[in-house]
Amino acid sequence: MASIPLKKNHVATRPGMARFLGQWGMFFRQFVKHPGMIGSVIPSSQMLVDAMLEEVDWDATRLFVEYGPGVGTFTQSILERMHPDATLIAIDLNLDFVAYLEAELTDPRLRVVHGSAADVRRFVTESGSQQADYVLSGIPFSTLPDGVGAAICAETAAVLRPGGAFLVYQYSAFVRRLLTPVFARVVEKTVWKNIPPCRTFRAWREEALAKAA
Numbered sequence: 666m667a668s669i670p671l672k673k674n675h676v677a678t679r680p681g682m683a684r685f686l687g688q689w690g691m692f693f694r695q696f697v698k699h700p701g702m703i704g705s706v707i708p709s710s711q712m713l714v715d716a717m718l719e720e721v722d723w724d725a726t727r728l729f730v731e732y733g734p735g736v737g738t739f740t741q742s743i744l745e746r747m748h749p750d751a752t753l754i755a756i757d758l759n760l761d762f763v764a765y766l767e768a769e770l771t772d773p774r775l776r777v778v779h780g781s782a783a784d785v786r787r788f789v790t791e792s793g794s795q796q797a798d799y800v801l802s803g804i805p806f807s808t809l810p811d812g813v814g815a816a817i818c819a820e821t822a823a824v825l826r827p828g829g830a831f832l833v834y835q836y837s838a839f840v841r842r843l844l845t846p847v848f849a850r851v852v853e854k855t856v857w858k859n860i861p862p863c864r865t866f867r868a869w870r871e872e873a874l875a876k877a878a
């Protein structure tokens with residue numbers, strides 16, 4: 666699978682409403698084509714985005730990884746908060762979403778990668794880094810093929826730096842059983858104002874807790 670670094674100006678190419686409607690249309694078409702891979706009919710709400718990103722230590726973040734960016738609902742907000750010297754690697758299995766993000770999101774700090782989150786360590790190494798500060802996931806864990814979710818969680822724990830965290834949002838609690846064997850501490854919340862209400866998980870490795878204490 667190809668790694669596609671983007672080096673362009675930080676400008677969204679279409680005005681607000683046209684871009685918003687285009688995102689929803691694109692997202693829905695991809696859900697009809699690949700329901701198991703996409704896992705949701707509509708993109709996440711801004712309230713969910715804000716709830717997930719509010720606890721990130723942006724000053725300490727130099728490498729942020731996003732799994733399943735889709736049409737970039739979180740990606741744009743991450744870039745708005747991220748340090749000028751930081752890098753965002755956005756990994757998506759769906760080539761149409763990768764092409765869409767390339768066309769719509771232009772920021773020299775963003776690298777869009779076509780591939781599976783299970784290969785996160787290779788993508789991080791190829792970007793010139795060894796460890797990520799945060800990994801955020803929008804992947805539908807409950808509909809992934811057997812074993813893929815567990816592999817993604819194990820690879821994520823391996824790529825996080827001490828003190829970093831794995832941030833997951835899901836419409837079911839299924840992912841909890843994948844996180845708890847790998848991460849020492851998992852904090853779960855519900856964002857009621859998202860439609861439908863969404864569960865959020867913040868997971869840390871034991872090693873990370875010890876070094877961060």
Ligand SMILES: C[S@@+](CC[C@H](N)C(=O)[O-])C[C@H]1O[C@@H](n2cnc3c(N)ncnc32)[C@H](O)[C@@H]1O
Pocket residue numbers: 702703704705707708709732733734735736737738739756757758759762780781782783803804805
């Ligand atoms: C529910 S959508 C989330 C889209 C967007 N982040 C949002 O919140 O609106 C799930 C995304 O995960 C992607 N995906 C599914 N399996 C994946 C995998 N193994 N690796 C990377 N991306 C994956 C899909 O292509 C899709 O973009």
